[in-house]
Amino acid sequence: MSRLKEQESLSPAGVSTTPPLRVESQAFTGSLATLFHLARDCRVDLVLIPLAPVCEAYIQYIEEMEEGDVDSAGAALLALAYLVERKAWALLPIADPPPPQELPELPEPTAHEYASVTDSLEEMRRRREQLFFRAVDQSDAYELPLDLGSLRADDLARVFERLMDRAVPDKVVSLNRPRPSLAEVMRSVVRQIRRLGAATIDDVLPEAFSRLDVVFTFLAVLELLRIGQIKARIADGEVVLRGAEA
Amino acid sequence: MPMVDLLEALLFVSEAPVTLKELATVCGASAKDVHVALEELRARMDDAGGLRLVELAGGFQICTKEKFAEPIARFLKPGKRRLGKSALEALAIVAYRQPMTLTEIDAVRGVQSDYALRTLVEKGLVEEVGRKQTPGRPILYGTTRDFLHQFNLASLDDLPPMEASEEAAGVGV
Numbered sequence: 001m002s003r004l005k006e007q008e009s010l011s012p013a014g015v016s017t018t019p020p021l022r023v024e025s026q027a028f029t030g031s032l033a034t035l036f037h038l039a040r041d042c043r044v045d046l047v048l049i050p051l052a053p054v055c056e057a058y059i060q061y062i063e064e065m066e067e068g069d070v071d072s073a074g075a076a077l078l079a080l081a082y083l084v085e086r087k088a089w090a091l092l093p094i095a096d097p098p099p100p101q102e103l104p105e106l107p108e109p110t111a112h113e114y115a116s117v118t119d120s121l122e123e124m125r126r127r128r129e130q131l132f133f134r135a136v137d138q139s140d141a142y143e144l145p146l147d148l149g150s151l152r153a154d155d156l157a158r159v160f161e162r163l164m165d166r167a168v169p170d171k172v173v174s175l176n177r178p179r180p181s182l183a184e185v186m187r188s189v190v191r192q193i194r195r196l197g198a199a200t201i202d203d204v205l206p207e208a209f210s211r212l213d214v215v216f217t218f219l220a221v222l223e224l225l226r227i228g229q230i231k232a233r234i235a236d237g238e239v240v241l242r243g244a245e246a
Numbered sequence: 247m248p249m250v251d252l253l254e255a256l257l258f259v260s261e262a263p264v265t266l267k268e269l270a271t272v273c274g275a276s277a278k279d280v281h282v283a284l285e286e287l288r289a290r291m292d293d294a295g296g297l298r299l300v301e302l303a304g305g306f307q308i309c310t311k312e313k314f315a316e317p318i319a320r321f322l323k324p325g326k327r328r329l330g331k332s333a334l335e336a337l338a339i340v341a342y343r344q345p346m347t348l349t350e351i352d353a354v355r356g357v358q359s360d361y362a363l364r365t366l367v368e369k370g371l372v373e374e375v376g377r378k379q380t381p382g383r384p385i386l387y388g389t390t391r392d393f394l395h396q397f398n399l400a401s402l403d404d405l406p407p408m409e410a411s412e413e414a415a416g417v418g419v
Contacts, residue, residue, distance in 0.1 A: 109355065125329070132315070132322065
């Protein structure tokens with residue numbers, strides 16, 4: 001417990017000595033000044049030291065003081081206030097630590113289990129290396145002749161000539177005029193055929209078309225026939241186009 | 247025309263394994279008939295000639311017989327495409343446990359496998375097959391069709407069993 005004793009001094013403010021207050025408890029025995037220094041340096045656990053008797057002893061000291069040193073009493077009060085505050089913080093409940101983040105379970109290292117199959121794979125690969133396969137670029141190989149059915153080149157030529165006669169001459173606006181690519185015209189022709197089901201070449205041309213439009217459209221139709229995306233037949237002198245799947 | 251001869255011609259021009267379904271479509275026959283004809287072709291090629299019929303990577307293909315490997319290698323002078331021990335180990339793990347993430351491969355091997363995995367991807371033996379639905383959505387890896395081709399496997403079912411792999415090593419081709 002605590003009792004007043006006249007032994008040591010304390011100067012928490014750095015200017016005044018403390019009154020002779022002595023602290024005695026199971027966890028600490030010594031002067032208030034020593035307790036203050038140890039608490040400041042975190043070398044003593046204040047939770048284990050009851051401070052109420054120290055405070056009572058201090059009050060008793062104040063009451064008994066006749067013409068005491070007010071500066072020393074103030075220094076002791078400062079030290080006590082510091083200790084009380086530190087203890088109050090130490091007594092606050094500690095928030096539970098966040099639960100550890102659950103990591104996905106990973107298998108234990110078991111590479112040794114694969115040693116035999118690794119050897120097997122190596123042996124299989126070694127034996128496979130003794131086999132040789134054909135590896136030839138056949139991009140310039142023989143191409144199947146186009147099957148145009150009843151449609152003849154004359155029919156296409158006749159339609160082409162007729163459309164060229166109807167075409168409006170191109171106005172030269174700019175020499176750098178952007179032209180549609182053949183792929184774009186092919187996509188447009190396929191879209192038109194899909195929309196109409198069956199279409200003549202007139203149908204896949206724009207409403208007012210130029211000679212250039214006729215040339216591009218014919219090239220697109222011929223390419224689509226070549227790669228088998230559309231089929232053509234002749235009906236009443238008109239070339240009728242359909243999708244290959246129709 | 248005899249289907250066996252047609253199959254021989256089709257497989258001769260093919261650069262990659264041709265599936266039974268593809269062969270049946272071209273021949274205009276049932277898969278069963280094509281299979282019978284393929285067996286006949288296999289027996290005929292085994293009896294004579296320098297070529298043989300193999301089933302690998304989910305299809306059929308014609309290749310040279312093993313006994314001619316050395317003179318062919320002298321003629322073609324193929325570049326060696328060796329796989330390192332670590333890459334082969336990572337490949338075996340992916341082959342048996344696919345699809346799996348890099349972290350899982352690391353865990354099984356007990357060491358980092360990013361270099362080995364990158365090598366396998368560059369060689370076309372392993373590829374991305376999706377994303378795992380876990381935080382971070384890591385990439386899932388699996389073996390490719392080229393893996394089956396390179397290791398003379400018709401399908402993943404033909405991988406040597408883990409227990410009896412020593413015996414299976416001799417079966418291969």
